[in-house]
Amino acid sequence: MFSLAHITQIIHDWLYSSFDPTLALIIECAIVILVAIGIFAVLGLVLVLMERKVAAHIQIRLGPNRVGPGGMFQTVADTLKLIMKEGLTPDLADKFLFNLAPFLVMIVAMLLLAPIAFAKGVQIWDINIGVLYISAVSSLSVIGILMAGWASNNKYSLLGAMRSGAQIVSYELSAGFSILTIVVLTGSLRLSDIIASQENGWWIFKGHIPVIIAFILFIIAATAETNRAPFDLAEAESELTAGFHTEYSGMRFALFFLAEYINIFIVCAIGATLFLGGWMPLHIGGWEGFNHLMDYIPSSFWFIGKTFFLIFLIMWFRWTFPRLRVDQLLNLEWKYLLPISLINLLLVTVIAIMGWYF
Amino acid sequence: MQNEEIKEYIISQEPEAKFDETGEWLNVIINPLSWRLLAEKLKHADLQLDYLFCLTCIDWKTHLTMVYHLTSTKYRHSIVIKTDINRTAPQIETVSDIWRTAEFHEREVFELFGVEFLHHPDLRKLILTDDFEGYPLRKDFEDPINMIKL
Amino acid sequence: MYTQTEIIKDTTQLNSNGNEGELVINVGPQHPATHGVLHLVITLNGETIKKIEPHLGYIHRSIEKMCESLTYRQFIYVTSRMDYLSAHINNLACALCVEKGMQIEVPERAQVIRILMSELTRIASHELWVGAMAMDLGAFTPFFYTFREREVINDIMEQTCGARLTMNYMVPGGTMYDLHPDFQNRVKAFIIQFTSKVTELEDLIANNIIFQNRTKGVGVLSAEDAISYGCTGPVARGSGVSCDIRKIQPYSGYEKVSFEEVLEPAGDSYARYLIRIREMYQSISIIEQLIDNIPEGDFQAKTKAVLKLPKGEFYTRVETARGELGVYIVSEGGTTPYRIKFRSPGFSNLSALNHMVKGSKIGDLMATMGTLDLVIPDIDR
Secondary structure, X not given: OOOHHHHHHHHHHHHHHHOOHHHHHHHXXXXXXXXXXXXXXXXXXXXXXXXXXXXXXXXXXXXXXXXOHHHOOHHHHHHHHHHHOOOOOOOOOOHHHHHHHHHXXXXXXXXXXXOOEEEXXXXXXXXXXXXXXXXXXXXXXXXXXXXXXXXXXXXXXXHHHHHHHHHHHHHHHHHHHHXXXXXXXXXXXXXXXXXXXXOOOOHHHHOHHHHHHHHHHHHHHHHHHOOOOOOHHHOOHHHHOOXXXXXXXXXXXXXXXXXXXXXXXXXXXXXXXXXXXXXXXXXXXXXXXXXXXXXXXXXXXXXXXXXXXXXXXXXXXXOOOOOOOHXXXXXXXXXXXXXXXXXXXXXXXXXXXXXXXX | OOHHHHHHHHHHHOOOOEEEOOOOOEEEEEOHHHHHHHHHHHHHOOOXXXXXXXXXEEEOOOEEEEEEEEEOOOXXXXXXXXXXXXXXXXXXXXXXXXXXXXXXXXXXXXXXXXXXXXXXXXXXXXXOOOOOOOOOOOOOOOOOOOOOOO | OOXXXXXXXXXXXXXXOOOOOOEEEXXXXXXXXXXXXXXXXXXXXXXXXXXXXXXXXXXOOOHHHHHOOOOOOOHHHHHOOOOHHHHHHHHHHHHHHXXXXXXXXXXXXXXXXXXXXXXXXXXXXXXXXXXXXXXXXXXXXXXXXXXXXXXXXXXXXXHHHOOOOOOOOEEOOEEOOOOOOOHHHHHHHHHHHHHHHHHHHHHHXXXXXXXXXXHOOOOOOOHHHHHHOOOOHHHHHOOXXXXXXXXXXXXXXXXXXXXXXXXXXXXXXXXXXXXXXXXXXXXXXXXXXXXXXXXXXXXXOOOOOOOOOOOEEEEEEEEXXXXXXXXXXXXXXXXXXXXXXXXXXXXXXXXXXXXXXXXXXXXXXXXXXXXXXXXXXXXXX
16 A cells, blocks of 8 residues: 555665664755755645635636646746845845844744654654644744834834734634643644544544534634734735735745745644544544545545645635724634633543543 | 795895805805804804805906805705905915815815915815925916816 | 835834824825725824825826816716716716706606616626725625626626726717617616625625624714715715715606615714615616616707807706715806816715724724725816
8 A cells, every 4th residue: 555654664764774873864854854845835836826726716717827737837937936026125124134034934834844744654753742842833933924024114014013913922822722622632742642543533523512612713723823814914905015024025025925825734734633633544433444445545645635625714714704803803812712712621621531532 | 945035044144145046056145254154154053054065166367256065954955155255365264164074175275276264274285296386276377297278 | 205214213103102102104105905096194003093194186187177178078078087987977967067057958768878877887886896895804705796797787888888987978968879779688687697696795795794893883974974074975875864966956867766765874884885785776776667668769969069058157966876976067158168166075075084083993994995985086086
């Protein structure tokens, strides 16, 4: 049966048998870095195209359809254009921070790729505090956004950055609590353990209504954390023109743009891992024949399928809902989502202690 | 309310007013100095002329005429107030605190005709640039660069 | 408008003291939410608006001055460029004013065609508004749905008038050409399409809780203020002020059709939204009443080649999609007007903006400005 785990294992064994361990580790690191950058670039291109096609479908139009078959190379052409564009730095901007900000945002996005299990055995770094690592690192991106907004010396950017700061800091809470529900049920922070615990069924099916609530909360918080509509106040086109990246152009703008899509991918991947079993095929406890049948579908397909389903969901939100106002956004978090997630966590804890889940 | 009643009321407030009934609505020609006092009465007293639907100025080359079209949203009667003002240093009291729509309309008239509205809260140029010279809608305005006349 | 040092000063003020610091931002002349070259200077305290000052004139063409040197046949074409979304109704206002001065009897057929065209224009304008309004609130998709219907109207216009935006179809005495033979069928097809699709908008926009939260209680304008600021059209009717010229001073045969003047007492952005949606239904009902009853006869009265208005003053008021348009012609008896004044609805509606949004958030400004339905060439003339 085809599996990516075999390939990685073969490469690993070959490296350690041919070179001494230090060199092998260095080579492995280099390969991982290249793969991460490759994933970053490919995901960016695919997701931007997907967004445009989804938007076009929702808006009864065709979307990009000139460059390549069905417009497949449209984003490649766009990226080429952005690379060739002049990157302007406004006068009186804080040049160092202005240039640093997009890289910071991108680095955070790339760091988050590390603990994600793309398929069975394909994981860059199976850190034992994986969930904690994700929560901690993902909140760093707000620094990049604040930096961009402050350094641009533009009032629109500043307002956008302030909004983004308030928003990400608030929604981090309910995202954290909804992740915690799964941690409580699994008893481990390691992502591979969480996936393994879903072998006889995904948590969204096993964990009763509280996990479904946690899943919905997570999707809302994830949308807000990635600054996507209806929570795209940091960009808020009709209010702040482009928010924190108003003054960015050329490749620096492209980095923000790519980082946004990578962040969407990451939060959706985490959502898929925690609630929908990651690469774990659809297993139903006790149905041996059915489970074996499902195992024939490669694990990477399962992971990609679930993640892209969630990405599609988030894109669907964007092209359907109007934007919230800034005070409504904060009200929603502090007055509704946070109390709900606290009570929900309590319920899940009771379920976990009593062993009421399947 | 009929024109006769309106006339009677205006005469009682402003004995010098003249009337002209040739047009669609009753035209009242008054002295600019008495406009402000009359305006307050027109809005609040019996006539209830609460809606100023048009405010403009006409340049007659010898003098300017301010034209106010008023109507009542309650009784649906309309009148036109006209008042002649001096062309060299045109001045008239503002009515922007009585009918707030007049604030923008008076600013427009101020920059296009050069009429100064006394006690206007914010009499600045609205449409033209701050350093623009001349009053474009006056008959003697010539702009050699952007010619309007055919 | 502001020098760079001033900008820096503003930014630092905000940082040092949140209460005293005022942040002055320029919305426009190029900004996604102003739908044109409107320039608003907004004084902010954090996210709260303290003052709004409109700066106009970026596309002021001085149409009033231009009209003084154009004949009564020519000047109508200029007015299409004022409120380009209700070009038909602008043309109609001018044609009516000239007809009033010359006492031309307009044939019945022309009158009915005029009403039909006006109501189609109104629907097209409101359709565009709904889409643009949703876009101001951050929802992009409704724009495409509303444009689908608007496109059909534009096609109908193109077939009969030869133009899609600035039709110039109304002339003193009637219309320029007769209707296209296919006109009735296409309008009927449009009515069927419109009534089935407009519910989509209700589902997508009005029933959405985010949209309701964004618009209910936002940008409230009381009835007294609406009158005092000279607001007309859906803006005033959203505050419960009855101001439909088609009812108050019927023109061009509006007295013969039955329709309702839609009123909403709330005065907020949501009320203004509802008004426009319901007005579209009223317009459809007017079209339905007339489309099968277009009288036979001339589409244009016989007029002289050179029109001369008698000495005097003529004022017509019509109801455009945005409110009351007044055309005031002062004639000295010649072939060109001595003075012409267009009382445009957008100009008065804009003046109420500061009053409506003072003290609310930036997001509310967009939700309020959107519902005023500002068309900048109409304001600037």
